[in-house]
Amino acid sequence: MATIRDVAKEAGVSVATVSRVLNDNGYVGVETRKRVTETIERLNYSPNEVARSLYKRESRLIGLLLPDITNPFFPQLARGVEDEVHQAGFRLLLGNSDEEASKELDYIQTFVQNQVVGMISATNNTDRENYEDIDLPVVFLDRTSKHHPSVFADGREGGRLAARALIDRGSTKITLIKGPAHVQPAQDRFQGALAELSKAAVDFSVLGTTSYAFEEAKTWAEELFTKHPETDGVIASNDIVGIAILHEALRLGKSIPDELQIIGFDDIPLSSLSYPSLSTIRQPAYEMGKEAAKLLIRMIKKEQEIDQMIQLPVSLIERNTTRKVDKDE
Amino acid sequence: MATIRDVAKEAGVSVATVSRVLNDNGYVGVETRKRVTETIERLNYSPNEVARSLYKRESRLIGLLLPDITNPFFPQLARGVEDEVHQAGFRLLLGNSDEEASKELDYIQTFVQNQVVGMISATNNTDRENYEDIDLPVVFLDRTSKHHPSVFADGREGGRLAARALIDRGSTKITLIKGPAHVQPAQDRFQGALAELSKAAVDFSVLGTTSYAFEEAKTWAEELFTKHPETDGVIASNDIVGIAILHEALRLGKSIPDELQIIGFDDIPLSSLSYPSLSTIRQPAYEMGKEAAKLLIRMIKKEQEIDQMIQLPVSLIERNTTRKVDKDE
DNA sequence: CCCTCTTATGTAACCGGTTACACAAAGCCT
DNA sequence: AGGCTTTGTGTAACCGGTTACATAAGAGGG
Incomplete structure (x- = not known):
């Protein structure tokens, strides 16, 4: 060279x-x-970028920390981040934390040691000491933090929307699936839906789950129908769980959406390909990634007026696991 | 600091x-x-890793170049690579090439400029000049190359297996979906299936496609049933296309697998959650990623006996879009 | 014609590690 | 005791960029 x-x-x-x-x-x-x-x-x-970084005391790299790229929601986020960051001349260092504090810490250290200019984290322990003594720009994505700017979707509203959708379409015995307790946005959705269900004249029950893994999703689905066989509406904690429930319901011979309505959360790409296609609350994952990257880049450039919170809207995507509602009633 | x-x-x-x-x-x-x-x-x-890298003339980073992390097959590969590489003390620099030569070149340059110790590429232009004058260890993943070690699954055998599965289970008017021409493994599968179909006593036709994108998958599915309404067995180019076809078939009221059998390729996580769950040819994506990383690390350590080709076996995952075949007939 | 400002270019320190080499003290052997 | 090896530690060059500072020539103004 x-x-x-x-x-x-x-x-x-x-x-x-x-x-x-x-x-x-x-x-x-x-x-x-x-x-x-x-x-x-x-x-x-x-x-040689390395020599340049050494003198400048910062590289052109940005650290991206995700829980697990294997979960279909995160590639979308990552892609949004990548596209924006790439355009601005930065490159990505990627890490999967698996929600383990040690891995997370490990990656944060790697980022610092490699003199990244900033980092984006979609990890759960946003208020751990991990992020305290770092003097890098940090943006939280799909998470919130009191100490760092955050980009996220309106989970509460999403939960309300989901609940309202089922109620408006006539479900009266609703099961609300509560996502893992340590996953912040899952709890927001849950709270939103809970609030809305509580206000309405419907019966409902709550089913707790502890992870989003594919294999376990099947287990929750089976559990759902043994515990609450009479349910006629399910608010899933995300699309994977929603699709698993749809699968199980069809296996049990239920007619969707006539006997049972299902609504998911996220709008992952495959949810439009299920049959019936899954109604869901869409989070604009790609845009969220882009926004987070834009925000981080603004911080890196030390621009004034940094938003502390960017909340993106969610929307109801009405597909075929919910019944049609008359427009003019 | x-x-x-x-x-x-x-x-x-x-x-x-x-x-x-x-x-x-x-x-x-x-x-x-x-x-x-x-x-x-x-x-x-x-x-400070940067100072260390400068003196040593190499960093502890490994470049990973993927076509598009948004395609559900690649996160699995990436995760396999990451786990193996992380354990050996290396970290990942990630890039999406989008199959554009310019982006690809751009990332290769980034990798070199950042003095990565090696790179893993799952990109299509394996024999471009891009990789010629690089003196880094390079491993191709899910692709083959004459000039660099490669890790991939047995696509031809996969194609044969898929064709044989449909034939054995009684499909007689098979449609074979041919994936994008520039995607090497897609062509291997196609050739394998084509060979097997040619030998058998069945009618078949070929439908060409040009991409793997979600949106377009729906288009291919529609096209399939207008062009070949009488088909009773489909060999999809991958699971996304398979699921899209399943969706369209159900929408048209076809009974699966009685009227129509479908077989996919890849075994992406969600394919077991479709209903009926998708029969498919499994590629061990995670293991492929791991193997590629192991191989690269061996090259980095300048060990002797570097395999030039690691071919992993594929297997038929029999789920519910194919009919059961009697064991003892 | 002299002074000042702009343009053009070079020298060398610096970033923060790693390591070749030098040097010294201690241990061991005959 | 003298020589050789092992152990312990420091000095300074080096990796390949960036930039503060020095120097000098030419342009412009009074």
Whole structure:
């Protein structure tokens, strides 16, 4: 690999001049610039980012910490982040925390050691000491924090919307699935739905779950129908659980949405491909990722007026696991 | 942030001694080691990876280049890579190429500039000049290359298995979906299935597609049933397309698997949650990622006996979009 | 013509680790 | 006791960029 000194020697100038050409700052004569540019081209030189980072005391990398990329909601977030960050000239260091504090800490340390310019975290322990003594820009994504700017969707409203949708469409014995207790947005949804159900004239029961894993989703689904066989409306904690419930309901021969309505949460790509296609509360995951990245970049550039909270709206996506409601009633 | 010089000064030793303690090499007196360790602890010092990388001329980062993390097959691969790489003390730099040569080149350059120790690529242009003048260890994943070690699943066999499954279970007018021409493994599957169908006494037709995107999958599904309404068995190019076809078939009121059998490819997590659950040819994506990472790490450590090709077996996952076949016939 | 400002370029310190090399003290052997 | 090896530690060069500072030539103004 050619270095800046090789280029300087070849072009008959000093390294400072080459650096000035590279970064397009300071004075450089037209003739000199041309000669340097040609030499760079000819030697196929590209500057070493590591050396640059060392002197600048920061790299062009951004750390992204996710619970688990294998959960279909997160690739969307990640992609939003990546697209925005890439465009601004940054690159991503990726980590999966698996909700383990040690892995999380481990990655935060990696990020710091590699002098990332900022980090985006979609992890659950937002108020741990982990993030306290870091002087990096940090943005929380799909999570909230008192100490750092956050980008998230309106989970409470999502929960209300889901509950209202089922109530309006005639479910009277609703089962509300409560997501894992340590997952913040799951609790927001739950609270929203709970509030709405409490206000309405319907029976409802709550089924607690402890994870979002695929395999376990099947278990919750089975549990649901043994514990509450008479239920005629389910508010799932997310689309995976929703799809698992749909699967189980069909297996039991229930007619969807006539006998049982189901509503999911997230709007992951595959939810439109289930049959019947899953009605759900959409979170704009890709946009959330983009917003988080934009916000972080603004922080990196030390711009004024940094939003502390960006809440994105959720929306009801009416597909075929809920019944149609007459527009003009 | 404390530096190694701060630690040295505080502990009353030279930087060389601190470095020796950190890396546990060279001679260090027991008493000195203790004092240095305590000082490191007290100052909460952690070494700057960037400085280390600069001197060593290589970082502890590995580049991972994927077509698109949003496609449900890739998170599995990525996770396999991550787990293996993390355990060996490396971290991941991630890029999505979107099958665009420019993005791909861009990321390869980023990897080189950041002095990654190696890279894993699941991109399509494996024999472009892109990879020629790089002197990094490179492993191709879910792709093959003549010039670099590759880890992939037995696509041809998968295609054969899929075709045989439908034939054995009585489909006689089979439609074979041909995936995008530039995606290597898609073509392997196609060739395998084609060979098997050609040998058998069944009618079949081929439907070409150009992408794997969710939205377009629905279009292929519709196209399938307008062009070949009489088909009684579909070999999909992957699970997404398979699920889209299942969805469309159910919408058209077809009875699955009695009237129409469908077989997918990949075994993405959600395929077991469709209803009827999708029969498919499983690729061990997570293991593939792990194998690729292991292989790369072996290359990084300059071990002897590097496999040039690791082919993992595929298997038929018999679920409910195919009919049962009598064991003892 | 002299002074000042702008333009152009080079020298060398610096970022924070790692390590070659030098040096000294202690242990061991004959 | 003298020589050789092992152990312990420090000095300074090095990795490859960036930039503060120095220097000098040319332009412009009175």
